[in-house]
Amino acid sequence: MQWLDDRTGLVKLIKSIADHPAAPGVKWKYVFGSAVLTAFLMQVVTGIGLLTTYVPSSGGAYESLQYITDKAPLGAFLRGMHYWGASMMVVLLIIHFLRVFLMGSFKFPRELNWITGVLLMATTLVTAFCGQIVRWDQDAVFGLVVASKMAAHVPLIGTWLAHFIIGGGVVGSYTLSRIFDMHVIVLPTLLASLIGLHVYLVLRNGVSEPPVPGRGVDPATYRSDYHDMLRKEGVPFWPTVVLRDFVFATGVVLVVLLLAWLVGARELGHPPDPSLINAHPRPDWYFWWLFAVLALLPHALENFFMIALPLLIGLVLLSVPLVSNRGERHPARRPLAVAVVVFIFSGIVALTVAGWHENWSPRVNASPLTADIIGASSGPVYEGAMVFNNMGCLFCHTIEGHGGKRGPNLTWIADRLTRDQLTLRIMNGAYNMPVFGRILSTAETENLLDFLSTRKKFGFETGKQQSVVRPSGPLTHAALHASEELAIINSAHP
Numbered sequence: 433m434q435w436l437d438d439r440t441g442l443v444k445l446i447k448s449i450a451d452h453p454a455a456p457g458v459k460w461k462y463v464f465g466s467a468v469l470t471a472f473l474m475q476v477v478t479g480i481g482l483l484t485t486y487v488p489s490s491g492g493a494y495e496s497l498q499y500i501t502d503k504a505p506l507g508a509f510l511r512g513m514h515y516w517g518a519s520m521m522v523v524l525l526i527i528h529f530l531r532v533f534l535m536g537s538f539k540f541p542r543e544l545n546w547i548t549g550v551l552l553m554a555t556t557l558v559t560a561f562c563g564q565i566v567r568w569d570q571d572a573v574f575g576l577v578v579a580s581k582m583a584a585h586v587p588l589i590g591t592w593l594a595h596f597i598i599g600g601g602v603v604g605s606y607t608l609s610r611i612f613d614m615h616v617i618v619l620p621t622l623l624a625s626l627i628g629l630h631v632y633l634v635l636r637n638g639v640s641e642p643p644v645p646g647r648g649v650d651p652a653t654y655r656s657d658y659h660d661m662l663r664k665e666g667v668p669f670w671p672t673v674v675l676r677d678f679v680f681a682t683g684v685v686l687v688v689l690l691l692a693w694l695v696g697a698r699e700l701g702h703p704p705d706p707s708l709i710n711a712h713p714r715p716d717w718y719f720w721w722l723f724a725v726l727a728l729l730p731h732a733l734e735n736f737f738m739i740a741l742p743l744l745i746g747l748v749l750l751s752v753p754l755v756s757n758r759g760e761r762h763p764a765r766r767p768l769a770v771a772v773v774v775f776i777f778s779g780i781v782a783l784t785v786a787g788w789h790e791n792w793s794p795r796v797n798a799s800p801l802t803a804d805i806i807g808a809s810s811g812p813v814y815e816g817a818m819v820f821n822n823m824g825c826l827f828c829h830t831i832e833g834h835g836g837k838r839g840p841n842l843t844w845i846a847d848r849l850t851r852d853q854l855t856l857r858i859m860n861g862a863y864n865m866p867v868f869g870r871i872l873s874t875a876e877t878e879n880l881l882d883f884l885s886t887r888k889k890f891g892f893e894t895g896k897q898q899s900v901v902r903p904s905g906p907l908t909h910a911a912l913h914a915s916e917e918l919a920i921i922n923s924a925h926p
């Protein structure tokens with residue numbers, strides 16, 4: 433030990449870290465940062481394991497993953513650990529991040545702890561994104577194609593950016609080499625360096641003491657007060673604090689092991705094939721909110737936001753400790769900060785749920801309309817409903833709960849549109865609605881129109897009878913009037 437310490441000074445360094453007093457009262461709220469580190473180390477270890485078999489070439493990647501998943505001993509388990517480890521790392525990062533923000537731990541003198549933390553978060557997410565690409569199945573490749581097409585629309589640097597992402601003009605071997613290089617060398621090295629810097633800053637500035645309402649941060653006196661407090665009430669880092677971190681980190685590893693064992697990694701999609709257009713690109717869950725934003729935005733803003741939104745979020749986060757690095761730390765005295773967190777967090781949760789439902793994608797497995805809903809089991813109305821089932825209308829439009837939600841609900845479409853208007857829509861299409869003018873035969877179109885004309889809440893019953901149904905429930909005079917008017921319009925088109 434003496435020899436080692438004489439040559440390196442490491443023993444004394446480690447001893448001084450172990451002996452240093454930590455702020456009292458930090459307890460279990462402070463275990464998340466070290467747990468992120470544990471998750472990162474787990475990713476390194478399982479990643480190295482996967483690297484022994486994964487083949488980073490566009491011709492071999494998919495098969496090697498198939499081999500890992502289906503044949504290699506414990507391969508599926510290892511993939512599961514790497515997959516769930518990534519999710520775990522993101523979850524812990526978010527909790528750690530919220531804890532630090534809500535407790536005002538980013539204030540003086542820990543501004544750079546926060547800034548390196550934000551950079552760590554961004555780097556982690558980019559690494560995770562590249563990890564999803566090296567899965568190299570149809571969804572991964574298609575997602576990358578979409579992403580690079582969008583990047584190409586960025587003003588001035590668009591083309592360059594798209595080429596940078598995919599390594600040239602087309603997605604192929606160069607693309608995978610590039611993303612693989614990012615995922616296993618560039619980004620992990622960057623992560624490790626940032627983690628080193630972050631931990632160094634945590635040691636240098638000490639962990640923040642739990643905030644007390646009314647006791648704000650004053651840069652002029654903070655450090656001397658902090659050191660006084662450590663001298664009087666500090667708890668030993670080793671073993672008290674380390675033990676808590678260790679127990680929690682063990683729990684984290686066990687949860688990942690359990691998920692890998694019971695659930696396993698995300699299934700491999702189809703092998704990549706650029707000629708297939710029915711791919712269903714879908715990122716892993718922590719990107720669903722962004723996916724939802726891009727899908728729900730008006731088309732014209734999509735390309736702009738794809739780059740601008742993450743950039744803007746990053747800049748805002750980086751500037752937090754520069755805008756406010758003193759004063760109250762306790763959440764009870766920072767209502768605006770808490771309100772902002774609640775607002776943004778619930779927004780992201782809502783968008784994540786929207787990303788999960790994915791109503792903007794056509795639902796190709798929608799269950800077809802039944803005779804019950806159609807109100808007939810033969811004749812033109814029935815035939816028209818079959819056209820609706822079979823020509824893809826169902827994928828995008830719902831009728832009485834059956835169908836996708838890409839386009840408007842057509843349950844009561846005949847209340848809204850006349851037969852002529854319906855014809856126009858179907859023949860000419862609209863934004864995101866295909867043109868059916870050349871796809872449907874005249875007979876099919878007529879049957880379809882017959883069917884859609886029955887979709888009336890006010891006016892006529894479904895089916896062919898033309899009897900007027902008295903609307904039930906409270907109805908304004910205006911609505912009744914409108915339904916009569918619609919009935920007149922409808923009778924003008926036998």
Ligand code: HEC
Nearest residue numbers: 823824825828838839840854857858862863864865866868
């Ligand atoms: C790829 C998805 C998609 C498919 C397939 C599709 N539609 Fe649409 N449809 C849409 C969208 C999106 C709109 C809304 C367009 C707009 O913004 O005006 C729409 C609008 C309509 C409207 C006007 C609704 C209203 O409330 O104004 C009708 C009627 C319609 N579609 C009928 C059909 C029929 C019939 C079929 C099958 C032959 C069909 N659609 C197939 C996506 C689709």
